[in-house]
Structures are given as C-alpha cells and as structure tokens.
Amino acid sequence: MVGGIVGGMGDGERWLVAEDERGGATVVPVGEDGRPAGHVRREPDVVAAVRNHPEVTRWVWRSTADVYPRLLAAAASVQRCYDIEAAENLLLGHEGRHGEPRSAAAAHARLHRRPVPPDPPPRAAEPGSQDSLFEPSPAAHLPLEALLEVYADQLRRHDATAHPGRMRLLTAAESAGMLVAAEMNHAGLPWRADVHKDVLRELLGERYGGSGEPRRLAELADEISAAFGHRVRPDLPAEVIKAFARAGIRIKSTRKWELEEIDHPAVKPLLQYKTLYRIWTAHGWSWLQDWVRDGRFRPEYTPGGTVSGRWTTNGGGALQIPKVIRRAVVADPGWRLVVADADQMEPRVLAAISRDRGLMDVAGSEEDLYTRLSDRAFAGDREHAKLALLGAVYGQTSGDGLKNLAALRRRFPLAVAYVDDAAKAGEEGRLVRTWLGRTSPPAVGAGDDDGEAGIPQDQPLPERTSPEGEFTPGYASSDARARGRFTRNFVVQGSAADWALLLLAALRRATAGMRAELVFFQHDEVIVHCPEEEAAAVVAAVREAGELAGRIAFGETPVRFPFTVAVVECYADAK
C-alpha cells in the first residue's frame, strides 16, 4: 500500500504512450521489466489514448511538462506517471554525469552510441501567455520502440544504484511532482487584482505620469536627499556608500543589516525606500499586468528546478511573494484556503536520515522541536538551540552558533557527524546524495580535465581533528570550504525536498475525490483551495500525508512530521 501514492509494484496497469510529430499516439502495455506486455495500439491523440484506457493507472511517457497540460486542458487526468526525461535527469546525476543532455532523444542516442543531440535551450518565461504551455514542444518525439528501449534501460540503471528501491521511489516521486506542478499551473492561485491594487496604492501612493514612479518613492527619495544635504539616488548602492562617506560614515555595502547599525537621519527613509522599491519592481502594477489573468496567478512551477530538488518557478517570482502582497490571495466565494506549513522540516529530516537517537527523540513529538532541543541541551534557551542547529546545517563559520555547535555535537553526535561528513566529502571534491539518491553536481572546474587554465582542482586535504573529535576544515581553501557548506546543506535540504515530493503525492491522492485543488507549494508549505465544507477533510489529509511521506521516504522512524495549518479566506491571515 505504501507505494500506492507514487506507484509501486503490481498496483494496476502500466502503459507506455508515444506521440508522433503530427500529434498521433501509439500505446502499449508494459511489464515490470519495461518490455511490451501486449499489442501496440494506435490512438488519434494522447487525450484519446488516456480516455480510451481508464484501466491504466500509470502512464509511462517522455515528458509530463509536455504532455500533461494538454490532457488537463481537455479535462483529462491520470493517476500516476513515469516521466522518462525526469528519470534521465536523476539517473545521469546519480551516475556522476550531471550536465549531459537529458532528453529522451539524447538517452536513446547514448544507448546506441550515436552522436548525442544537445538539449533545447530552456524556454524563457512568457508573462501572461499560457498558450505555449499547450503546444506540443518541437522537441524530438521518439517512436514507441525507441521510448521502450530507453525505458527498459532506465529500469536497469535504477537497479544498478546503491539503493535501487530508494532510487525508484525518487523517480516515482519526481514524476508525481511533475503531475502536481502541471495541475497547479492549470488551477492557478486565486488572486484578487483589485485587492492587490489597493495594497499597492496604500503602500506606494499614486503613480506619476510616464515612468509611473509611485508618489511615496519620490517622497522618500527627497527625504533621503534632504538628510544628506544633496541629491542621492537611493537605488544606486555606489551613490549611497559615497554619500555616507561624505557624512563621515564608512560602510562596505548598503545591506539592510549594515545600515541598521548606523545613526544617521537618512537610514530610516532609506530602509523604507528599499522595501517599497522592491515591491514596486518585483510585485507592482506591471507584475499584476503580466502574471494575473481571470483571477488566477499562474506561475510555471519546475519540479527539481534546483540541484537539491527544490522547485523553482519560471517567471512571476511565485516563491518570493512578499508577505504584504499575500493580502491579494483570496479564496473564491464559499471556498477556503487551507494553508499548511511543515513544522521545522529540515531538522526533522536530519533526525530521520542521521538516525541520531537523541535527535530522533527530540523530533519524535509534534511539539516545537527547538523547544525540546533546548530543554535537553541548551538550558531552555530556544534561540540558541535553533541557531546551533541551523548553524550545523548551513555550515556556520563564526559567531554564537559556532560556540553552541560544540554542545550540539556532544548531545547529538550522529546528527552532526552526518552533515560534517557531507561537508568533508564536498571539500574533497566528492559527490553527496540525498536520502532517496538525488546527487549533488560536481564542483565547478572539477572532473573534466580539459587542460584549460581554469579553476585549479582543490587538493584533497588532510582532516584535522580537535580533542572533542570535531572536524575542522582548517586547511581547506576558501573555494573548498564553500563547496563543503554546499554539500553539507545539500544532504539536508535535498532530503527534505525528497520528503516534500512524497507529501505532495500523498496529498494529491487524498484529495483526488474532492473538489479541492492544490494551488501553491513552496518548499515546506502547501496551499489547498477547497469548498468550505471540505476544509476539515483537507486538514486531516494534510496531516496524514505528512506522516505517510515520512514513513515512505525514511522507513519506520519515530520522527514525526507535523504541520501548522490555517483555514482562511485570505493567505495573509494564515499564521
């Protein structure tokens, strides 16, 4: 049953579908080894193929992003899929071949040792235009026989990994993520343009003529200039630094935390200007014009868009919606937004993957993890406990977090060793993997010894061990240390992304029989738009999906995966 949310063995019929250049489709049932298990049939198109074969629970196809939007537009959907190009990407990474073309055509060419076609360049975001989503891509369609070969080969390559079961799960989860992403793109996030405009007017004031510069920004710029006694353009860091220098204050940058330290009348309006300027340029009137249509904001989600497996969006900045702008996210009349935030996801994931007994015990409760941590190791000081843990995960190099790291290491040795080992691997130029097997890319300049005078490869460095047994990266170059921080974080952030994919898959299945729709996802937070009367069921489904995802990803574990859930009409009213 556990495999059911993303597809396990023997859980329904599995068919492969291939499209040709003219939109026609051929389908064939396939067995668990990827071989044909029946006759090849022709269908007018992929929509007909799916409609005519409701007995199929899992479709194997070249690219979900290419096929599924057209199915959704025709009001068709599928239970599960196997995305060959997503699988190719994950397998190439696992094999240490990041960067090789990942199209199905490339995979087929490699299989036959023929010249490998490069991937088409990534399509740029096209604000407002949804049309491109529904056109079959011009990418090379592979005939059914070729797709079958690639598929069978991929199944063998899963078996050749260190943990085949996990790798198969990763591919299944990524494929499920592709379905969810396409469905979210299709549904869109409810967005009230009128409310958005009200917020903008409130914060920024009216716009002036041609450039449309808001009144409030002009006023603040004047205040800043007055405070300096001469004209200063606040959006030019160089000019601001020079102005402070003339006033006898030396700053290295105009970063917020640095400005906050300064006692000067320009600081307050400057900080205000920065906040408002950003809202104007990133989520202002032109953003609204570009990205909101018919009451919905439709970012293009890209699952696995980051190397760690987190999603990105292609345009619209959906993963950086400023808090004040969330006022515009409002449920339809009679509907609600179920906003669910996973509590302390990354430390819980660290507990599950490191199997550190102490940290598993801390994470084996729905209570606030940092409070429990501080009760055990930090004399009740929650803030110190949190900083120490985040410092360990991010690779903090100085400050209080580092001091507290020693305490963390004593009480939770396996957890700290897990991220230290990942850091060491990175410094030595080795690859690391998430729990399910997503693999870090190689360091820039490592690997391909093309003799170019580029970045020299970092030398493997002797490990230095302190009396407490702590790993100190004392001899590593600054590049190697940066690399270590990256791999240190990668294993936790990426394994958390593994879990989040399974969460989405479980939640998608749980809501399949409802009118509820998943409409937003941001690393550890999901929003479901549903009729008011379904809200309670959705809340329960989220909580169950979190625990189920934990068990599927990490096996039997005492670690709990609780959520903070709010049922609201407006996103801004959550938490």
Added chain:
DNA sequence: TAAATTGGCGCC
C-alpha cells in the same frame, strides 16, 4: 549592442 555579472532583497 547584447550578454553576463553584481548588488540587493524577497521567500524558504
């Protein structure tokens, strides 16, 4: 002149 990089800051 266009592409790439930088600085800054929004989110996690």
Added chain:
DNA sequence: AAAGGGCGCCAATTTA
C-alpha cells in the same frame, strides 16, 4: 550577535 545553504527578480554596471 553575526552575516552559513538554496533560489528568482530587477536595475545598474561590466564585459565581450
């Protein structure tokens, strides 16, 4: 108290 990891976006600046 100090400034760690991952992104995307914008405008300005530098590079090709």
